[in-house]
Amino acid sequence: MEPNAELIPLKVHGVLVDPNTDTQIVILRDENNDDVLPIWVGTAEGTAIRMALEGIVPPRPMSHDLITSFANHLGMKITRVVVTDVKNNTYYATVYLSSNGIERTVDSRPSDAIALALRAKSPIYVTPEVLKRRGGENLDAWLAKLDPKQFGQPEA
Amino acid sequence: MLGYLTPIKTYAETRCGLGMITQMNVRGLLFDPYNNAYIVILRDERNVDMLPIWVGKSEASAISFALEHISPPRPMTHDLMKAILDNADAKVLSAEITDLKDNTYFAKIHLWHGDSEYTVDSRPSDAIALALRADAPIFTKEEVLRKQNSEELERWLENLKPEDFGKFET
Numbered sequence: 001m002e003p004n005a006e007l008i009p010l011k012v013h014g015v016l017v018d019p020n021t022d023t024q025i026v027i028l029r030d031e032n033n034d035d036v037l038p039i040w041v042g043t044a045e046g047t048a049i050r051m052a053l054e055g056i057v058p059p060r061p062m063s064h065d066l067i068t069s070f071a072n073h074l075g076m077k078i079t080r081v082v083v084t085d086v087k088n089n090t091y092y093a094t095v096y097l098s099s100n101g102i103e104r105t106v107d108s109r110p111s112d113a114i115a116l117a118l119r120a121k122s123p124i125y126v127t128p129e130v131l132k133r134r135g136g137e138n139l140d141a142w143l144a145k146l147d148p149k150q151f152g153q154p155e156a
Numbered sequence: 157m158l159g160y161l162t163p164i165k166t167y168a169e170t171r172c173g174l175g176m177i178t179q180m181n182v183r184g185l186l187f188d189p190y191n192n193a194y195i196v197i198l199r200d201e202r203n204v205d206m207l208p209i210w211v212g213k214s215e216a217s218a219i220s221f222a223l224e225h226i227s228p229p230r231p232m233t234h235d236l237m238k239a240i241l242d243n244a245d246a247k248v249l250s251a252e253i254t255d256l257k258d259n260t261y262f263a264k265i266h267l268w269h270g271d272s273e274y275t276v277d278s279r280p281s282d283a284i285a286l287a288l289r290a291d292a293p294i295f296t297k298e299e300v301l302r303k304q305n306s307e308e309l310e311r312w313l314e315n316l317k318p319e320d321f322g323k324f325e326t
Contacts, residue, residue: 044214045233060262063233066282067240073267073274074244092230097243106239109230 007082007125010037012114015050024050026114028083028124030131037083037126037134039091045111052118064115071120075099078120081113086130176298180207180253182223182284185216196284198253198294205301207253209261215281222288234285241290244269248290251283256303 010028013036017024024046028037041049048064050056061069071078076099085092093113095106108116117124180198183206188195194216198207211219218234220226231239241248246269255262263283267274278286287294 042214044212060260060279061277061282062279063237063282066265066276066278067233067237069276070237070241070244070246070267073276074241074246074269076240076244090230095236095240097240099244104243106236106243107231108236109232112231112233112236 006128008035008128008131010083010124010126012049012053012118012124015046015053017046026111028114028126030126035131035134037131039083039110039114040089041109041111045109045115048115049111049118052115064112064119067116068119071097078116078122079103080123080125081108081110081117083110083113083124083126083130085127086133091130177252177295178205178298178301180205180294180296182219182288182294185220185223196281198284198296200301207261207296207301207304209253209280209284210259211281215279215285218285219281219288222285234282234289237282237286238289241267246274248286248292249273250292251278251280251287251294253280253283253294253296253300256300261300 008030011031013027013029015024015026018040022043023040024043026039026041026046026049028039029035030037044063048062051058051062052064058065068078070076076097079096079098081093081095083091083093091110093108093110095108095113095116097104097106114124116122178200180200183197183199186195186197188210191210193210193212196209196211196216196219198209199205218232221228221232222234228235238248246267249266249268252264252266253261254264261280263278263280265276265278265283265286267276284294286292
C-alpha cells in the first residue's frame with residue numbers, strides 16, 4: 001500500500017485553551033509551508049494531547065495510555081493516523097493499525113487519533129481536500145479577538 | 157457495613173480460586189455538586205455491598221452513553237478502544253476493581269487474545285466504560301468492599317437535596 005503519496009504530514013504545534021468555551025484547540029501545522037489546521041476538541045481530549053506533547057506520564061494511565069498499553073500487549077502498532085474528512089466543522093479521522101503484517105483501520109475522532117499518534121510516535125496526516133476546506137479563517141478571526149492576557153496554561 | 161457473602165461457587169470464584177471476589181453491577185451515576193464530579197455506583201448482585209467511585213465529567217459521560225445505549229455519531233474514546241480490541245480479535249474477559257488506597261480506586265482489565273490472558277492496569281472509570289461496551293462482568297475483591305466506608309457515602313447522600321439529582325449534560 002502506498003497511501004501516503006497524496007497525504008500531507010502535520011505536526012502538533014500546540015494546544016490552546018479557548019477561554020470563552022469549555023473547549024481547547026489543537027493546532028496542527030504543515031511544516032513545509034506553515035499551513036495550519038486548527039481542530040476544536042473537548043477538555044479531556046485536549047488534556048490527553050497536551051500531556052503527550054509535554055511528555056507527562058500520569059501516575060495512573062489515562063484512557064489513551066490504556067489504549068497504547070493494549071496495543072503493546074497485543075503486538076499491534078499504530079502506524080499512522082489520517083484526518084480524512086470535515087463536514088459542518090466536524091472533522092473525521094482514521095487510525096491505521098498493523099499487526100503481523102496485516103493493516104487494519106478504525107474510525108476515530110481526530111482528538112483520539114492525535115492523542116494515540118503522539119503516544120505511539122506515529123505520523124499524523126491530512127488529506128489535501130480537508131486542509132483546503134479548513135477553518136483557518138475562523139481561527140484568525142477568533143485569535144484577533146483574543147486578549148493576549150487570556151492565554152495561559154490550561155489546568156491539568 | 158459489610159454484607160454477607162454467598163458461599164455458592166460462581167464463575168468469579170472459579171477463576172481466582174478463592175471465594176473472595178464479588179461481581180458488581182453499575183447501578184447509576186450521581187452528580188456530586190460539592191466536588192463538581194460524578195459518582196458511579198457499583199452494587200453487588202444481592203444489593204448488599206456498594207462501591208461509590210468518583211469520576212470526572214468525561215469519564216461519567218463515557219459510562220452514561222454505554223448505560224443508556226447511546227451510539228454517538230462519531231466514536232467516543234471508549235468506542236475506539238473497543239473497536240481496536242475487536243480489530244485485534246481480543247476479548248474483554250472482565251474488569252476488576254483491585255484496590256482502594258487514599259480514596260483512589262485501582263483497576264485491571266483482563267483480556268483474552270490468541271490463547272493467553274493479558275492483564276492491563278487501568279483507572280476504574282476506563283475499566284467500567286470498556287466493560288459495559290464489551291458486555292463483560294465487573295468484579296471486586298472482598299477486601300476492597302471492606303475498605304470502602306459506605307457510611308461516608310450514606311451520610312453524603314442524606315445531605316443531598318432531591319434537586320441535586322438529575323441527568324447531566326452529554
